[in-house]
Amino acid sequence: MTIYGLIGRTHSWGRLLTVMSPAGNEALMAAIQTVEGLEVVAGPGRLTQFHEKRGGSLQALIQANGIQVLEKPDWDAKKAELGAAIW
Secondary structure, three states: OOOOOEEOOOOOEEEEEEEEOOOOOHHHHHHOOOOEEEEEEOOOOOEEEEOOOOOOHHHHHHHOOOEEOOOHHHHHHHHHHHHHHHO
């Protein structure tokens, strides 16, 4: 499964990773291998985020799942390309 990610910051300046997949959010969450040290923030109509609670956890998640981390312009283009399929 292809998973795209965008690294960002929480309101308290913690690191987070937002993820999306052409397979959709439900399939992504069923397939992703989670790691310790993350808080999952998810809900209907929104993309899933992983908030880092322990240093190195986001990188471990990225590596464990082969997540393709994109820069913001590439993320926006991919999100527009995938459209409603990601929700």
